[in-house]
Amino acid sequence: MPDLAAGGRRWSVPAGANLLDSLNAAGVVVPYSCRAGSCHACLVRCVAGEPQDARPEALAAERRADGWRLACQCRVVGDLEVEVFDPQRDGLSARVAELDWPSPTVLRLRLTPERPLRYRAGQHLVLWSVEGVARPYSLASLPGEDPWLEFHLDCRAPGAFCDAARRLGPGDALRLGELRGGALHYDLDWQAQPLWLLAAGTGLAPLWGVLREALRQGHQGEVRLLHLAREPAEHYLAGPLGELQARHPNLRVQLASAAELPAALAELRLVSRQTRALVCGHPGSVESFVRHLYLAGLPRNRVFADSFLTRSI
Structure with a gap:
């Protein structure tokens, strides 16, 4: 042994x-x-x-x-x-810049690291609480534009990190661990192609960054974003998404509940096999989205998916 x-x-x-x-x-x-x-x-x-x-x-x-x-x-x-x-030895220090609740169950956390962090929209980062609890969260911020690192925490269910995050206030410290690439990103080669972004719950976080990156890069093809939520109040970025849609004629935003999802998906009709689809959320929703895209005729190598796994401890 x-x-x-x-x-x-x-x-x-x-x-x-x-x-x-x-x-x-x-x-x-x-x-x-x-x-x-x-x-x-x-x-x-x-x-x-x-x-x-x-x-x-x-x-x-x-x-x-x-x-x-x-x-x-x-x-x-x-x-x-x-x-x-050891987050104290191996991690990067950060302070809470802002935090608020854009919906009853989603905590928006904005952090300022002690030194600039190079990242791209769609990546995720391990956050460490002062109690030593670590969880990976997708970055919702846009590098080069947002002055902070933004995360959207699903606090609907109890969890060690969410419970610690509820007690945070401006100026409080956290540590940042490993920065991970993830499956979600925006590629300049996609500019003329249709882009579909499908998110469930806080799976919207990385796609919020990717969407703004695409628009910042002058994406020319059609952009469709579908956000699935349990109830209307959980469409926590409805306002900002509506503002982006008003400014960009090639962007269409759909907000759907579980009951409305089949009809919303039916509206996603493939007009080009060059379409790129980015999918994010809990595994069941991601599986449903990916299945629909496959049945709609979208090649699997044009679908990029990232599933969120939840732990209560």
């Missing part, structure tokens, strides 16, 4: 044991969210030894060269010593 060392402790684990599970079972707390190698909340750095990594491509080459690994994707196959990601 190989030895695993972390946090000043050393213990034996079964060969092939999952690294994330082995650490948490021993009381070495490593946060996680997706367990799929996407959220990057479970970063650890290898000090000695090398685990078996199921998804080496999930981290940038320079991060891997520094010894970083995603614990959820690694198995202990030999003696191994790791350091857990």
Whole structure:
């Protein structure tokens, strides 16, 4: 049985044991969210030894060269010593600039980092509370235009990070962890092509940034944005979206409830197989959107999807 060392402790684990599970079972707390190698909340750095990594491509080459690994994707196959990601040591400090509630369940959080952060619309970032809770959230802000980093938190259900976020006020501190590429982005090569943006709930956050990036770049093709919400009050960006639609003749915004969704989707008729579709939200909604796009004739390689996974702890 190989030895695993972390946090000043050393213990034996079964060969092939999952690294994330082995650490948490021993009381070495490593946060996680997706367990799929996407959220990057479970970063650890290898000090000695090398685990078996199921998804080496999930981290940038320079991060891997520094010894970083995603614990959820690694198995202990030999003696191994790791350091857990420490937000105080390895993260970037940020302060709350503004926060408000654009709907009864969505908290809009705007942060000012201690130094500028290079990112693109649609990426997501791991946020750390002062209590040590980490969660990945999509950036809703537009680089080069918004003076802050903006996030939309779905606080409908209890959750450790949301509960901590409810207690935040202007000037309070958080730490920023790993910046992740994500599947959603805007490409200048798409300018003349139809662009469909389909969002459920706070899946609108990254698409709000991508939409504004497309319009800033002078997108010439048709742009359609569909936002699915449980009730009218949850269309939390209805006002700003309406203002954008009034200024851009090629933009059409549709706001739909679950009951209205079939009719709204039926209006999405494919006129060009060059259409690009970006889809975001909880897995069930994303699956429904992607299925409709496939049946409508849109090639799968022109659909970019990102699913939000929710944890209550």
